[in-house]
Amino acid sequence: MTHETHIPHFYPVILAGGSGTRLWPRSRRKKPKQFLRFNSERTLLQESYARVEPLVPPDHVYVVTNAQFLDQVHEQLPRIPLSNLLGEPEGRNTAPAIGWAATLIRRHDPEGIMAVLTADHIINKVETFRRVLRAAVEVAREGRIVTLGIDPTEPATGYGYIERGRLLGTWHGFSVYELLRFTEKPDRATAEAFLRTGRFSWNSGMFIWQVERILREIRQHMPDLYEGLMRIDAAWDTPQREEVLRTVWPTLPNTSIDFGVMEHVRDAAVIPVDIGWNDVGSWEAVYKELPKDGQGNAVEGQAVLIDVQNSLVLSDGRLIALVGLTDVVVVETEDAVLICPRDRAQDVRRVVQALQDRGWEAYL
Amino acid sequence: MTHETHIPHFYPVILAGGSGTRLWPRSRRKKPKQFLRFNSERTLLQESYARVEPLVPPDHVYVVTNAQFLDQVHEQLPRIPLSNLLGEPEGRNTAPAIGWAATLIRRHDPEGIMAVLTADHIINKVETFRRVLRAAVEVAREGRIVTLGIDPTEPATGYGYIERGRLLGTWHGFSVYELLRFTEKPDRATAEAFLRTGRFSWNSGMFIWQVERILREIRQHMPDLYEGLMRIDAAWDTPQREEVLRTVWPTLPNTSIDFGVMEHVRDAAVIPVDIGWNDVGSWEAVYKELPKDGQGNAVEGQAVLIDVQNSLVLSDGRLIALVGLTDVVVVETEDAVLICPRDRAQDVRRVVQALQDRGWEAYL
Numbered sequence: 001m002t003h004e005t006h007i008p009h010f011y012p013v014i015l016a017g018g019s020g021t022r023l024w025p026r027s028r029r030k031k032p033k034q035f036l037r038f039n040s041e042r043t044l045l046q047e048s049y050a051r052v053e054p055l056v057p058p059d060h061v062y063v064v065t066n067a068q069f070l071d072q073v074h075e076q077l078p079r080i081p082l083s084n085l086l087g088e089p090e091g092r093n094t095a096p097a098i099g100w101a102a103t104l105i106r107r108h109d110p111e112g113i114m115a116v117l118t119a120d121h122i123i124n125k126v127e128t129f130r131r132v133l134r135a136a137v138e139v140a141r142e143g144r145i146v147t148l149g150i151d152p153t154e155p156a157t158g159y160g161y162i163e164r165g166r167l168l169g170t171w172h173g174f175s176v177y178e179l180l181r182f183t184e185k186p187d188r189a190t191a192e193a194f195l196r197t198g199r200f201s202w203n204s205g206m207f208i209w210q211v212e213r214i215l216r217e218i219r220q221h222m223p224d225l226y227e228g229l230m231r232i233d234a235a236w237d238t239p240q241r242e243e244v245l246r247t248v249w250p251t252l253p254n255t256s257i258d259f260g261v262m263e264h265v266r267d268a269a270v271i272p273v274d275i276g277w278n279d280v281g282s283w284e285a286v287y288k289e290l291p292k293d294g295q296g297n298a299v300e301g302q303a304v305l306i307d308v309q310n311s312l313v314l315s316d317g318r319l320i321a322l323v324g325l326t327d328v329v330v331v332e333t334e335d336a337v338l339i340c341p342r343d344r345a346q347d348v349r350r351v352v353q354a355l356q357d358r359g360w361e362a363y364l
Numbered sequence: 365m366t367h368e369t370h371i372p373h374f375y376p377v378i379l380a381g382g383s384g385t386r387l388w389p390r391s392r393r394k395k396p397k398q399f400l401r402f403n404s405e406r407t408l409l410q411e412s413y414a415r416v417e418p419l420v421p422p423d424h425v426y427v428v429t430n431a432q433f434l435d436q437v438h439e440q441l442p443r444i445p446l447s448n449l450l451g452e453p454e455g456r457n458t459a460p461a462i463g464w465a466a467t468l469i470r471r472h473d474p475e476g477i478m479a480v481l482t483a484d485h486i487i488n489k490v491e492t493f494r495r496v497l498r499a500a501v502e503v504a505r506e507g508r509i510v511t512l513g514i515d516p517t518e519p520a521t522g523y524g525y526i527e528r529g530r531l532l533g534t535w536h537g538f539s540v541y542e543l544l545r546f547t548e549k550p551d552r553a554t555a556e557a558f559l560r561t562g563r564f565s566w567n568s569g570m571f572i573w574q575v576e577r578i579l580r581e582i583r584q585h586m587p588d589l590y591e592g593l594m595r596i597d598a599a600w601d602t603p604q605r606e607e608v609l610r611t612v613w614p615t616l617p618n619t620s621i622d623f624g625v626m627e628h629v630r631d632a633a634v635i636p637v638d639i640g641w642n643d644v645g646s647w648e649a650v651y652k653e654l655p656k657d658g659q660g661n662a663v664e665g666q667a668v669l670i671d672v673q674n675s676l677v678l679s680d681g682r683l684i685a686l687v688g689l690t691d692v693v694v695v696e697t698e699d700a701v702l703i704c705p706r707d708r709a710q711d712v713r714r715v716v717q718a719l720q721d722r723g724w725e726a727y728l
Binding site: 328363 | 670699705715
């Protein structure tokens with residue numbers, strides 16, 4: 001572990017509420033993506049904690065997850081105090097999760113600066129990531145809302161885009177720009193136009209801000225959410241904590257922070273950065289991430305490949321014998337096997353949908 | 365069960381010594397093809413017995429298999445007396461197996477007529493098969509060597525071919541021809557030329573003859589084999605039976621009956637017949653055999669198919685989710701999964717070879 005100085009008043013909040021179906025059959029309702037391993041001994045969740053571990057003491061790290069996953073999170077991240085693991089009674093998108101964490105951090109440290117971090121992405125350039133966090137915290141300390149922008153590598157239609165404006169300055173070697181606007185997932189033509197301007201980044205979903213500032217923004221742009229959060233906050237140190245949480249939470253708006261807040265804020269900044277980001281949002285993304293053999297195959301587990309190129313073959317236990325196919329995905333688990341061409345990886349959703357339609361709950 | 369009169373002096377001998385690897389991962393060293401089920405509750409071995417069951421009493425049926433499979437054969441065919449299950453100390457091809465069975469049948473019935481039948485083929489037209497056996501036995505009773513010829517549907521290079529000569533007559537509605545010659549697996553051009561003449565059948569490996577006659581032929585054309593068989597026969601009713609068998613058997617010529625005898629005999633006859641024969645010699649052959657859904661898919665077990673056509677999908681237990689592929693084979697077993705295009709089905713051998721090369725014995 002590198003030895004770094006802690007960042008004062010800094011509180012990373014890891015959002016680990018995902019319920020992804022796109023990595024079926026490995027990801028399941030009871031084991032979403034953040035609990036899976038990719039080319040690492042650590043799960044994505046553990047990786048996300050390891051990235052910030054040198055920057056803060058363990059009790060500065062918060063994890064927001066679905067209540068049903070609290071045990072799994074605690075098991076995987078035993079150093080984080082239980083009181084920092086926040087179990088949502090149900091998933092209500094990111095705005096309530098972030099607001100809730102902000103209120104709790106503020107209780108401990110009104111000067112707190114929080115980073116909203118994701119638990120289901122891969123970040124390969126960890127040192128760069130840590131440095132940009134240091135830079136972002138300094139920008140946020142001046143009162144700005146900061147977001148990390150990912151350099152787009154293709155006109156993807158699956159991500160939100162961030163347009164940058166004028167240069168605000170340089171912190172720790174990173175250029176920080178005024179944030180002009182957020183755009184939800186665009187169509188292909190729009191995405192291509194964005195890329196041509198050279199002014200757009202992908203929205204990483206990672207934000208850095210003062211807790212005071214974000215709570216002010218929530219109060220202004222999402223007053224219903226703010227009121228609910230204040231009711232939960234008021235009951236926090238009383239015997240009614242659990243009951244109020246259980247009662248109020250389902251009434252909170254089911255809204256993303258992007259849509260509810262970020263599209264309305266002023267004084268926001270974006271730091272475009274190459275942190276080796278991969279959202280592992282499909283088996284195709286996993287294939288791109290894993291090391292390949294001389295035939296372009298990424299293989300884990302026992303396999304016999306004959307005349308196979310550029311394929312992803314993951315076995316949890318059984319031998320996979322693959323003959324005469326290229327550009328395919330084969331993923332084997334205890335109870336299921338997925339086989340599809342790499343360019344059909346997004347259709348894994350349709351498999352999950354078919355399983356739901358048939359009521360084959362055991363596979364979901 | 366149909367009620368038919370037994371054929372007098374008739375002894376079906378089922379050869380069940382196969383060790384096929386072409387249906388891996390279902391067929392294994394310890395569970396060759398004859399012990400597998402295809403579109404039936406019965407195994408191929410059980411089907412082969414069921415076909416002759418109405419024609420003879422159970423103690424007229426013999427099975428020759430490798431000694432290691434005796435228990436499995438007995439379990440699957442409990443009605444056949446144990447003394448009719450012949451366990452070869454090791455596989456020595458078909459000539460020793462057939463000769464051995466002939467000597468044992470002759471001990472009981474010197475007028476015996478035996479049919480050499482296979483345990484690893486599918487025969488869909490069972491009534492036709494039984495009728496042609498009745499015809500063949502009558503031809504054999506006149507002293508001829510009789511073989512069943514399969515109407516060729518393509519210029520296959522994987523089978524032996526039989527050329528017919530003049531018409532000898534009609535028995536039970538079947539035209540019986542003089543057998544001109546056997547040809548081992550030909551090349552493609554030769555096979556095409558054969559088909560153009562209209563005079564060739566595939567060699568089914570099924571023969572019908574008097575035990576006296578075949579033993580005479582063996583004595584003449586394979587004197588070493590004959591001598592060995594006589595040594596075993598002489599010891600059969602003595603305490604030395606097992607010891608002599610164990611000692612002599614490995615010295616017998618490792619030769620097929622086709623090569624050792626059939627290519628030399630005179631007075632042989634062939635009955636070309638359509639019995640709905642399928643050698644299930646590859647997953648492609650299995651695909652052809654199984655019923656298809658509206659998309660041309662043959663599916664057994666739990667599966668989700670999205671944009672999949674003309675494919676074979678067999679699951680023993682796990683869910684198979686297949687997306688966006690056509691003309692593929694997916695076979696799932698307890699410890700392995702095979703995936704290949706249908707037209708690469710013959711390359712399953714290469715998988716088995718690779719497993720041998722790597723010493724992955726558990727999968728063989």
